[in-house]
Amino acid sequence: MVDEQLPKQISLDVDLPDEQTFDSLVVGDNSLIYQHCGLLVEQSESTELPFLTYISGGAGTGKSHLLVAMSHNAAQQQKSHFYLALDATLPYPHTILDGMENIQLLCIDNIQHIQHSKDWQRALFDLINRIRETQVCKLVVSCDRGPKQLQFELADLVSRLAWGISFSLTPLDNLDACEALNIKAKQRGISISRESLQFLISHAKRDMHSLVAALDELQFQGIQEKRKISIPFIKQVLDL
Incomplete structure (x- = not known):
């Protein structure tokens, strides 16, 4: 279900890869992370769970698969959700984050790509503040490195990313x-x-x-x- 407060120009009917589900994830040494992410979707209304989850890992460790799987689960449970994949071109305007605090599950993939955009950094900084205040949204971000290794022009964004819980994905043996x-x-x-x-x-x-x-x-x-x-x-x- 889509919240009526969401910006009308943003569609939540995102085409997600059908095969990237929790069923097709191989757990390896990442069972704690997957359990947390599954619980986050199932109990998105809970204020006892962190509103921000930071997931780091190198290329090919399954970050995108995990975020897409969470979005699939949210859709199955008829919860409002949005999956946003960033790349080096930053194909979306930073204003796409306006109003996203009203979504139950928001997944932003590969935030390392906003290191050279102060507008995007400010938009994410402001979004985190709004999410913390409204307590509606569970935000999950992924990155190829930990927050302290990011070279943000907006230094305060690093401290905001530390407000939640952080995990690092372990490569499969x-x-x-x-x-x-x-x-x-x-x-x-x-x-x-x-x-x-x-x-x-x-x-x-x-x-x-x-x-x-x-x-x-x-x-x-x-x-x-x-x-x-x-x-x-x-x-x-x-x-x-």
């Missing part, structure tokens, strides 16, 4: 990474053995973004050459 990649392969209809997946994880770039990109390339070349994805084929296509 080889066994869990194999399970995560196996899920990705099944979602794409790719037939590949566990042995081949283990070889790919051991020899290609280790982060999940790179592994999934490699999997997509193997699928494409396999279709083009009408070949099964095997270890020799992986070596050939990825020049390993």
Whole structure:
């Protein structure tokens, strides 16, 4: 349900990746974080839970997947939600944050990209203040580093980001990474053995973004050459 106070120009009908759910997350050593995030959606009205959650982690550790999964859960529970993915181009005006304090779950992905925009920093700073005052919204932000490592022109924003609870995602070990990649392969209809997946994880770039990109390339070349994805084929296509 969308709050009537929300700016009318903002649509909450965001196209989220269907496959990025809690069911397709491989927990690894991140069970505490996932439990917190699940509880945050289920009990978004609770004032006992922190209104701000800060999640850090390197590329491919699952930050975006987690925030999207939370948004899916909020939609299933008919709670107002918004997922905002930032990148280096900052394609949205900072004014998109106006009125967002009235949303029950707000997920802002990759805030490291606002380091060189004082307007965005001020907008986020003001939003956090409004959220703390209204106590309606649960804000979840992700970043590739901890708040103290961010180079904000607006130094006070760092202290605001420390008002909530912080987590750091731990990369998956080889066994869990194999399970995560196996899920990705099944979602794409790719037939590949566990042995081949283990070889790919051991020899290609280790982060999940790179592994999934490699999997997509193997699928494409396999279709083009009408070949099964095997270890020799992986070596050939990825020049390993």
